[in-house]
Amino acid sequence: MSPARRPVLITGLGAMSCFGSGVDALWQGMTGPTTLPRRVPDPHARMALPLMYLVPPAAVPSEPAVLAGVRLGVGARLGVAAAVQAIADAGFDAVTCRHLPVAVGVEMDNAGYHERCRSTGAADPGTPFMITASAVAAAIGTSAGVVSVGNACAASGYALTVALDMIRAGEADAVLAGGAEGASRVALGCFNRLGAVDPVRCRPFDRGRAGTIFGEGAAMLVLEAEDHATARGARAYAELSGATWSCDAYHLTAPDPVGAQAIRSMRGALAEARLTPEDVGAVVPHGTGTRLNDVVESRALGQVFGDRRPPILSLKAMIGHTGSVAGAFACVAAALTLRGGRLPANARLDEQDSDCTVWIPQDGPTPLASPAVLVNAYAFGGNNVSLVLARYAGQ
Amino acid sequence: MNWVISGIGQVGPTDAAETNWFDVAARLPGRGYRRLPAACQYLIAASGDAIHDAGDVLSTVTAERRAAVVGTNNAVTGLLAEMDRTIIDHGADELSPAQAPFFAVSVLTARLGSEFRLHGGTLTTHSPRTAGLDAVQLGARALATSRAGLVIAGATEAGTAAVDRADTGAAVLVCEPADSARARGVEAYGTVRIVTAFLDPVTPDTAVLDARWPALADPVDAILDDSPVCLAVRTWAERSEGGMVVTPAPGGCLAPVRRLVESCATGAVGRQLVVTAAAHGAVSMAAVTMFGRKPVATREE
Numbered sequence: 001m002s003p004a005r006r007p008v009l010i011t012g013l014g015a016m017s018c019f020g021s022g023v024d025a026l027w028q029g030m031t032g033p034t035t036l037p038r039r040v041p042d043p044h045a046r047m048a049l050p051l052m053y054l055v056p057p058a059a060v061p062s063e064p065a066v067l068a069g070v071r072l073g074v075g076a077r078l079g080v081a082a083a084v085q086a087i088a089d090a091g092f093d094a095v096t097c098r099h100l101p102v103a104v105g106v107e108m109d110n111a112g113y114h115e116r117c118r119s120t121g122a123a124d125p126g127t128p129f130m131i132t133a134s135a136v137a138a139a140i141g142t143s144a145g146v147v148s149v150g151n152a153c154a155a156s157g158y159a160l161t162v163a164l165d166m167i168r169a170g171e172a173d174a175v176l177a178g179g180a181e182g183a184s185r186v187a188l189g190c191f192n193r194l195g196a197v198d199p200v201r202c203r204p205f206d207r208g209r210a211g212t213i214f215g216e217g218a219a220m221l222v223l224e225a226e227d228h229a230t231a232r233g234a235r236a237y238a239e240l241s242g243a244t245w246s247c248d249a250y251h252l253t254a255p256d257p258v259g260a261q262a263i264r265s266m267r268g269a270l271a272e273a274r275l276t277p278e279d280v281g282a283v284v285p286h287g288t289g290t291r292l293n294d295v296v297e298s299r300a301l302g303q304v305f306g307d308r309r310p311p312i313l314s315l316k317a318m319i320g321h322t323g324s325v326a327g328a329f330a331c332v333a334a335a336l337t338l339r340g341g342r343l344p345a346n347a348r349l350d351e352q353d354s355d356c357t358v359w360i361p362q363d364g365p366t367p368l369a370s371p372a373v374l375v376n377a378y379a380f381g382g383n384n385v386s387l388v389l390a391r392y393a394g395q
Numbered sequence: 396m397n398w399v400i401s402g403i404g405q406v407g408p409t410d411a412a413e414t415n416w417f418d419v420a421a422r423l424p425g426r427g428y429r430r431l432p433a434a435c436q437y438l439i440a441a442s443g444d445a446i447h448d449a450g451d452v453l454s455t456v457t458a459e460r461r462a463a464v465v466g467t468n469n470a471v472t473g474l475l476a477e478m479d480r481t482i483i484d485h486g487a488d489e490l491s492p493a494q495a496p497f498f499a500v501s502v503l504t505a506r507l508g509s510e511f512r513l514h515g516g517t518l519t520t521h522s523p524r525t526a527g528l529d530a531v532q533l534g535a536r537a538l539a540t541s542r543a544g545l546v547i548a549g550a551t552e553a554g555t556a557a558v559d560r561a562d563t564g565a566a567v568l569v570c571e572p573a574d575s576a577r578a579r580g581v582e583a584y585g586t587v588r589i590v591t592a593f594l595d596p597v598t599p600d601t602a603v604l605d606a607r608w609p610a611l612a613d614p615v616d617a618i619l620d621d622s623p624v625c626l627a628v629r630t631w632a633e634r635s636e637g638g639m640v641v642t643p644a645p646g647g648c649l650a651p652v653r654r655l656v657e658s659c660a661t662g663a664v665g666r667q668l669v670v671t672a673a674a675h676g677a678v679s680m681a682a683v684t685m686f687g688r689k690p691v692a693t694r695e696e
Contacts, residue, residue: 047487145591245516381505
């Protein structure tokens with residue numbers, strides 16, 4: 001690929017997570033004690049393991065409640081909250097927001113609200129149930145356009161790539177991109193049915209891991225062209241310097257054990273960023289806690305990095321598997337890591353799987369030895385995206 | 396980059412009230428199709444028709460350069476409701492493991508990946524009403540940024556009782572760089588330029604549409620409902636020198652993509668503007684330029 005060379009910076013962040021509201025809460029939680037999931041407060045969630053990392057109820061906003069007659073569930077409200085944080089963090093005013101396109105990755109979106117209606121015996125609200133992107137666009141007051149992007153657990157990673165391409169193509173000077181997801185009984189039930197839920201906590205790369213555990217949340221990033229950011233004196237967390245898509249085209253739920261397309265995505269993202277594996281100071285892997293993903297990804301990382309294994313940040317062990325939001329959360333974590341120059345300590349494993357030969361520092365923060373962070377997000381259906389965030393030299 | 400439509404395909408009932416119109420055994424012979432969600436079956440069938448219509452395109456584009464972007468609003472609405480009912484009434488253990496992956500609607504598009512070896516990536520869009528045109532726009536951008544050398548772009552829907560005037564079927568375009576089609580000796584149907592905007596759902600202001608589309612001269616084919624956003628768009632588009640036809644919008648995002656396919660299928664030379672919008676704010680305008688190519692015979696003929 002030969003991308004346009006208009007550098008794209010990350011100038012605003014917003015997050016709603018199991019640690020509460022805001023990026024500071026996210027970072028404090030990431031650097032704090034190991035979090036545990038809890039049982040979803042849903043008496044109709046008839047399944048063996050109804051566990052999730054939930055946003056604290058007190059942190060879930062009650063507004064906006066409605067968009068064009070559609071009642072908004074938790075996911076949409078989390079998305080709006082994170083979006084408002086991100087544009088405030090970027091220092092954007094209402095005039096700037098009018099020209100700010102929105103690209104949001106979601107998968108279940110307002111399905112949680114529909115499920116609550118069925119629980120209470122209320123009439124089915126019908127459709128649409130993909131409404132978060134429009135809710136975000138309405139909340140920030142844009143006229144520039146909105147796209148709602150789905151790719152299961154890689155959705156927000158793809159949304160960030162869409163935003164990156166829009167800026168490089170000259171369609172926009174800045175784009176708000178990210179993801180949002182609330183709890184969904186159907187999603188949780190299906191993962192239970194597929195035997196993909198851990199009974200304890202989300203334990204990626206652990207020998208005893210038995211699946212993943214979902215997390216609620218929203219993560220939004222402002223992507224901005226360097227020339228636009230510089231002209232207004234904005235500071236940047238990092239540069240989003242490379243991204244590559246691929247698809248295993250192998251199986252609907254299992255990754256290709258060879259990992260050829262995942263490897264291609266990582267190498268492609270690095271090449272697009274004009275970086276080498278030696279430039280990568282840390283990796284935020286997809287790392288879900290499922291038996292297959294973690295070992296396949298570990299081997300793929302080994303193919304890309306050889307004997308030199310950069311430290312990883314096992315984010316899902318901290319906030320759960322946030323589904324469509326995973327890629328955006330990983331990029332927020334990567335941006336914060338690059339700003340601070342240190343990778344937080346990982347949640348302690350009981351015992352690392354010997355087949356997962358990744359370096360998981362657990363005893364304390366790890367200084368970034370190289371100026372880039374690689375992010376992976378993989379999805380049901382075999383879609384992969386890798387993104388490279390690099391320290392921005394201009395700040 | 397200039398890109399063109401080199402193949403078209405669509406499936407759907409001839410009558411909105413028609414049931415059992417899709418014979419999966421006849422349209423998708425072989426294993427593994429019968430238990431797919433209906434919208435996935437429609438998508439695979441229409442995509443196969445479009446690829447056939449595009450000529451020998453798969454042999455000239457490596458798998459790593461092939462991608463798909465598909466829009467949908469209701470492909471799994473009915474399935475999600477059924478699954479939820481099962482969980483509530485009987486528990487998650489009673490869910491079908493074959494159907495379970497499709498709780499994620501993007502898995503329908505991903506299924507195209509294994510069908511046609513699309514290692515370049517598959518992506519789903521789902522903004523209400525505009526998702527189909529969004530898919531074409533994202534596909535065009537993927538070509539322009541060289542993320543892909545071939546994009547299967549379109550929309551699929553499965554009618555469900557939960558959706559008022561639900562649409563059903565699939566419509567697909569094969570999109571590739573103009574140079575690639577020319578090198579293959581394939582005549583292109585035309586091309587599409589898509590512009591999007593967002594209007595406030597309560598007090599929609601069409602000034603942004605004036606800025607996006609200052610000269611409105613082509614015939615307008617508008618697919619709209621009676622929401623404030625759509626009424627504002629209708630008023631704005633009425634001034635087109637080419638005139639306007641308004642169709643009440645069915646539920647879903649399929650109709651605008653059908654218009655693109657049908658515009659290509661006429662074999663006419665000319666331009667047309669397909670406009671759609673949703674009550675929640677999204678507006679999408681597709682300027683179609685038709686080159687005059689007539690479709691080849693379908694696989695069924």
